[in-house]
Amino acid sequence: MLACIPTASLFGVDADPVTIEVQVHAGLPCTTVVGGPDATCREAKERVRAAFASCGLEWPNKRVTINLSPAWQKKRGSAIDLAMAVGILLASDQLPAGSVTGYAFLGELGLDGAVRPVVGVVPLAEAAAGNPLVVPAGQLADAQLATDEVVGVGHLADLVRALRGEAPWPLPMAKPAGRHRSAGPDLADVRGQAIARKALEVAAAGGHHLLLTGPPGGGKTMLAERLPGLLPPLRPSEALEVTKIHSAAGVLPDGTGLVSLPPYEAPHTTASAVALIGGGSSQLRPGAISLAHRGVLFLDELGEQRPVVLDCLRQPLEEGVIRIHRAVGSATLPARFLLVAAMNPCPCGEAGNSRCRCQVGERLRYARRLSGPLLDRFDLRLHVPRADPDELLGSEAGESTACVAARVAAARRRAAGRGTTVNALVPGSRLDEVAPLDRAGRRLLADLLARGGLSARGLHRIRRVALTVADLEGADPPLTEEQVGTALGLRAELAALQVAS
Numbered sequence: 001m002l003a004c005i006p007t008a009s010l011f012g013v014d015a016d017p018v019t020i021e022v023q024v025h026a027g028l029p030c031t032t033v034v035g036g037p038d039a040t041c042r043e044a045k046e047r048v049r050a051a052f053a054s055c056g057l058e059w060p061n062k063r064v065t066i067n068l069s070p071a072w073q074k075k076r077g078s079a080i081d082l083a084m085a086v087g088i089l090l091a092s093d094q095l096p097a098g099s100v101t102g103y104a105f106l107g108e109l110g111l112d113g114a115v116r117p118v119v120g121v122v123p124l125a126e127a128a129a130g131n132p133l134v135v136p137a138g139q140l141a142d143a144q145l146a147t148d149e150v151v152g153v154g155h156l157a158d159l160v161r162a163l164r165g166e167a168p169w170p171l172p173m174a175k176p177a178g179r180h181r182s183a184g185p186d187l188a189d190v191r192g193q194a195i196a197r198k199a200l201e202v203a204a205a206g207g208h209h210l211l212l213t214g215p216p217g218g219g220k221t222m223l224a225e226r227l228p229g230l231l232p233p234l235r236p237s238e239a240l241e242v243t244k245i246h247s248a249a250g251v252l253p254d255g256t257g258l259v260s261l262p263p264y265e266a267p268h269t270t271a272s273a274v275a276l277i278g279g280g281s282s283q284l285r286p287g288a289i290s291l292a293h294r295g296v297l298f299l300d301e302l303g304e305q306r307p308v309v310l311d312c313l314r315q316p317l318e319e320g321v322i323r324i325h326r327a328v329g330s331a332t333l334p335a336r337f338l339l340v341a342a343m344n345p346c347p348c349g350e351a352g353n354s355r356c357r358c359q360v361g362e363r364l365r366y367a368r369r370l371s372g373p374l375l376d377r378f379d380l381r382l383h384v385p386r387a388d389p390d391e392l393l394g395s396e397a398g399e400s401t402a403c404v405a406a407r408v409a410a411a412r413r414r415a416a417g418r419g420t421t422v423n424a425l426v427p428g429s430r431l432d433e434v435a436p437l438d439r440a441g442r443r444l445l446a447d448l449l450a451r452g453g454l455s456a457r458g459l460h461r462i463r464r465v466a467l468t469v470a471d472l473e474g475a476d477p478p479l480t481e482e483q484v485g486t487a488l489g490l491r492a493e494l495a496a497l498q499v500a501s
C-alpha cells in the first residue's frame with residue numbers, strides 16, 4: 001500500500017512543502033530513501049527504526065521505499081522524521097486507512113520515541129499547511145502563530161494511540177500572547193549628551209543610519225542599546241515575519257510566541273562572517289543582519305571589522321535583503337535594519353589629545369580601512385566625547401524613552417501621511433515634492449555646495465534628515481534654515497570625526 005504524508009523542509013528563513021511517499025511491497029527486506037535527502041534526512045530512517053523498537057511498533061519485514069517529493073528539491077533537517085514514521089505505519093497497516101487524511105506532521109524523533117522540537121517551526125508550520133498539523137508538544141504555541149488547527153504530541157506512542165482512536169488527543173493550548181521582552185534600558189539613564197540624544201531620536205523617527213565616533217567610555221554602546229525602545233512596536237505582519245526569521249535561526253526559545261518588539265542585535269567584533277551575514281555548510285541559517293530585520297543592528301568597533309564583512313553590508317543597506325550563494329543552494333534573506341555603528345577615532349581611541357600613542361601611519365591605515373561608500377551611508381555622523389563629570393553628576397535625569405518614543409511615533413505618522421515609509425528611504429527624485437526648502441534654507445545649502453563642502457548625494461541626505469527634524473517638530477515643509485542647520489550639525493564631516501587623519 002502507498003501512503004502520502006505532508007510535511008515540510010526548511011531552507012534559509014522559508015520552508016517548502018514536502019510529501020513523504022512510502023510504499024511497502026514484497027521483496028527482500030530493505031529500506032531505501034530517495035528524493036534529494038541530505039545527510040540528516042537519510043539518517044531519519046535509522047531514528048524512526050529505533051523509535052519503532054522503543055514503542056513496540058513493527059518495522060515491515062518487506063521492501064520499503066521512501067520518496068521525499070518533489071524529488072528535484074533538496075530536503076534538509078530532521079523535521080520530516082515524524083511524517084516518515086506515520087507513513088511507514090500507514091503503509092504497513094499498523095494505522096487504520098483514512099486515520100491521517102488531511103494531517104501534516106513535523107517533528108524529530110528520538111531513539112526512545114520522544115517527539116523532539118525542530119529548528120524553524122514557525123516557517124515549517126506555515127509551509128506544511130496540514131489540517132490539523134501535528135507538532136512537537138513544546139512548540140505548539142509557536143506553530144499556532146502560523147496556522148490555526150494544531151495539535152502537539154510528546155511521544156510517538158501517544159500519537160499512534162490517538163490516531164487509532166484508543167486515547168484522546170492532547171488538548172490544544174490557548175493562543176500565546178505577544179512575547180514580553182523586557183522593554184530594554186531607558187533613555188532617562190543617559191545624562192547630558194544632548195546632541196547624541198537628539199541624533200537617536202532623529203534616527204528612530206526617520207530610519208537614518210547612525211555612526212558614532214569617540215573615545216572608549218563615551219557611552220556609544222549605552223546610546224545604541226536605547227534605540228530599539230524608541231522604535232514603534234512591530235505591526236502583526238511584521239511581527240510574524242521577524243518571528244519566522246528568529247525561528248529559522250533557532251534562537252527563539254520554545255513557547256515564547258510572537259516577537260512583537262523591534263529586535264536588537266549586537267554581534268561581537270570577533271563574530272564570524274557566517275554569524276554576521278548568514279550561511280553555513282548544510283542549512284542556510286540567517287545571520288545577525290537578518291535577525292536585526294525591522295530592528296537595530298549595532299556594530300561596535302567598525303574600524304576593527306574585516307573588510308569582507310564591511311563589503312557584505314552594502315547590499316542589505318541598499319536593498320534590505322542579503323543574497324547568499326553556497327554549494328547547498330542560494331537564498332535571499334530579509335535584512336532591513338537600522339544600523340548604528342561605533343568606532344574609535346584611532347586604534348587607541350585617544351586621537352585628538354595628548355594621550356594618543358598611535359603613529360601617523362597607523363592612524364592613516366585605520367582611517368583608510370573604512371570605505372568611503374560605506375561611511376557615506378550614514379545620514380547621521382556624530383562625535384561622542386567622553387562625558388563631562390559635572391554633567392554626569394550634576395544634571396537631572398533626561399527625558400524618558402516613552403516621551404521620546406511618542407514624538408517618534410507622531411513623526412512617523414506624518415511621513416506615512418505623505419505616502420513614504422521612512423524619510424531615509426525617500427527617493428532623491430521625490431525630494432523637491434516632499435521636502436522643499438525655504439529661501440534661507442536653500443541659500444545655506446547652496447553656499448555649502450559652492451564651497452565644495454557637500455556632495456550631491458550628501459545634499460539629498462541632509463534634506464532627508466532635515467525633513468525628519470521638521471516632522472519631529474510637527475512642522476510642514478518648506479524646510480527652514482534652522483532645520484537644515486540641525487541636520488548639518490548631525491552629519492559631521494568625516495575629517496572632523498577622524499581627527500587623526
Ligand SMILES: [Zn+2]
Pocket residue numbers: 346347348349350351356357358
Ligand atoms: Zn591613538
